[in-house]
Amino acid sequence: MARVVVDVMPKPEILDPQGKAVLGALPRLGFSGVTDVRQGKRFELEIEGELTDDVVEQVRQMAETLLSNPVIEDFEVHVEEHSVAEVAASEGR
Template sequence: MARVVVDVMPKPEILDPQGKAVLGALPRLGFDLVTDVRQGKRFELQVDGEITDAVLAEIEQVAGTLLSNPVIEDYEVHVEAHSVAEVAHEAGRA
């Protein structure tokens, strides 16, 4: 099984009140190094079989029509590499 990740973020020109709220809270909690916060969404989609161009094209359609609002959000689709733990777990099953 492969995992495809869709990251959805507000467009740069769109106000991000949630990000601003987090940014305002950070100094009160003693965190002074952060200069900006943008809050978005992350979707992890499990896909059976190999990730092909056709699979990625379909996920692009899903991201553009269901997971994001193209008027106010941008999205990025990428295939997530297996973690070391997942590779070790899969090797143990083989």
């Protein structure tokens, strides 16, 4: 089973009030040196069967039509080598 990840972020020209709130909170919590924060979404899709170029293209279409709002968000699709469950199992969690 393969995992395909879709990362969705607001486009650079779109205001990000959640990111600004995090940026404002960091110094109050004692963290310094952060100059900007953008908050987005991450979708992890477990895919059964072989991960072909056609399957990755279908995930890209899912991202464009459902997982993101292309008017105000950009997205990236990438394949993870190991699922989180596999990593946790190999670390004995």
